[in-house]
Amino acid sequence: PGLVSEDFNDGILDTLKGSAAIGHVRYSTTGQNLMANTQPLHASLFNGPIAVAHNGNIVNAGEIRERLKAEGSIFQGTNDTEVILHLIAKHPSADLVECLKTGLAQLEGAFSITVLSHKSLIAARDPQGFRPLVLGRLGSAWVVASETCAFDLIGASFVREIEPGEIWWVDESGEHSIRYGEKKPRRACVFEHVYFARPDSVVFGQSVYGVRKRAGELLAKQDSEETGDDRIDFDLVIPVPDSGVPAALGYSAASGKPFELGIIRNHYIGRTFIQPHQSIRDFGVKIKLNPQSAILKGKRVVVLDDSLVRGTTSKKIIALIRAAGAKEVHLRIAAPPTVSPCYYGVDTPEKSQLIASRQSREEIQHFVGADSLRYLTIQGLMEAVQGESGGYCAACFDGKYPTPLYGLDLMPKGNIRGL
Secondary structure: OHHHHOOOOHHHOOOOOOOOOOOOOOOOOOOOOOOOOOOOEEEOOOEEEEEEEOOOOOOHHHHHHHHHHHHOOOOOOOOHHHHHHHHHHHHHOOHHHHHHHHOOOOOOEEEEEEEEEEEOOOEEEEOOOOOOEEEEEOOOOEEEOOOOOHHHOOOOOEEEEEOOOOEEEEEEEEEEEEEEEOOOOEEEEHHHHHOOOOOOOOOOOEEEEHHHHHHHHHHHHHHHHHHHHHHHOOEEEOOOOOOOOOHHHHHHHOOOOOOOOOOOOOOOOOOOOOOHHHHHHHHHHHHHHHEEEEHHHOOOOEEEOOOOOOHHHHHHHHHHHOOOOOOOEEEEOOOOEEEEEEEOOOOOOOHHHHHHHHHHHHHHHHHHHHOEEOOOOOHHHHHHHOOOOOHEEEEHOOOOOOOOOOHHHHHHOOOEEEE
């Protein structure tokens, strides 16, 4: 548990010997943040030792877990990934790929995984491609990662995506690939482009930075088409750093109004929206973001943020901007209202905590203390990602889940999201 930079130093890394490795840096969204849930999960099976790292959420993991327990399986943790290990272990074949092929076909939901054995490195992706998974080359070595920015860091070159419904592996005889299960409509997570992915990555074939900048441009276009009292006059555009920066740049370019870094971010604190208690989130905002009075005083300001979840952080930010002397504060969200929880691997709260699921835009505007509030439409977001709405999962914005959600009540409750 903790940051990579805290847990892995040169001394520790020097003790890790071998020709292949997998790692995992994602916080828990199912189960709890316990050592038993820390990935990669590993086990010694009859066909040898294996380790599994998983990004996503398996929505029928609770149902499979109960069935496996009734058949005698013993679970060590409370996460959904462990069912993958048990499905592999129960298969009679000594061929790990064959075990995975049968096991993965039983899963519903999002799973981009890597599996390491003493013979092979394996990567696989769910048939609908919810989460990204990419393949690269570093000299003669193969590299798999969730995002292309990891390749940039180590000097690897991007080769292609692991395809939805594909099992890819490399062993002593070279690289191999098969498809498993029935082909399903693609449902890439649009929230990867809104917030989750790093802006310097290419995700689902699109530059994340480019998508976010286009979202800001389209939001400015929406505003320019407003008439009467809905039309605003303003002096400058500022982002909520850092995730709001590309959208603010796009909004500034499209509106012709200057872009300024009106809020300076402290980069030595983590994400505030996933903190479990409101008091911690409030204090985190003050430490994390510091408005510049010299830029904001007396100005009519448009503030760009990537999304609005609970609304409490936005309220705190707007209060800070007003305290710095801003004359007007107009909040613009480069995504539609978040009205439903994500069950596929983004750690958004349950529905009752999502402010847009229970309040109108006008009520939210009053709550956060903005002079006006506007969101990018779903149509605008799909235009920004340059894709058809059918190719993306936007359930957090439209409530249309592309898989059944059975079995969620059977999974142990997490300390943050609580399924």
